[in-house]
Amino acid sequence: MIVLPADLQKIDAETYRHIPAGSVCIPSSVRWIAPDAFPKDMLIFAVGGSYAYSWAVENGYRVIDLSSDDSSDGL
Numbered sequence: 001m002i003v004l005p006a007d008l009q010k011i012d013a014e015t016y017r018h019i020p021a022g023s024v025c026i027p028s029s030v031r032w033i034a035p036d037a038f039p040k041d042m043l044i045f046a047v048g049g050s051y052a053y054s055w056a057v058e059n060g061y062r063v064i065d066l067s068s069d070d071s072s073d074g075l
Contacts, residue, residue, distance in 0.1 A: 001022065001023045001025060002016065002022065002023070002024040002025070003024075003025045004025060004026055004027055006027045006029060007027075007029055008029055008030055009030060009031050009032070010030070010031065010032045010033075011026075011030060011033040012034050012037065013036050014034070014036055015037050016039075017038060018039075021039050021041040022042065022043070023042065023044070023045060024044060025046070026044060026046045026050075027052070028046075028047045028050040028051075028052070030050070032051070035059065038061070040060070040061070043061070043064065044056040044061045044063045044064070045066055046064075046066060047065070047066045047067045048065040048066070048068065
């Protein structure tokens with residue numbers, strides 16, 4: 001899993017686009033993400049209600065809500 005810095009505010013185009021598929025934890029501090037920043041099969045971890053969470057849902061990524069206490073997804 002890639003864990004991005006807690007103070008990160010922006011993720012530019014293709015920043016993580018060419019890394020092998022896996023997962024990334026995006027902090028709540030992020031306010032903008034380019035549409036092609038990540039591969040489409042990347043699993044996104046983000047706090048529900050954050051920009052990153054909304055962005056992941058709107059762009060068709062699998063997303064795990066870090067603010068949820070539900071561990072039924074096996075993670």
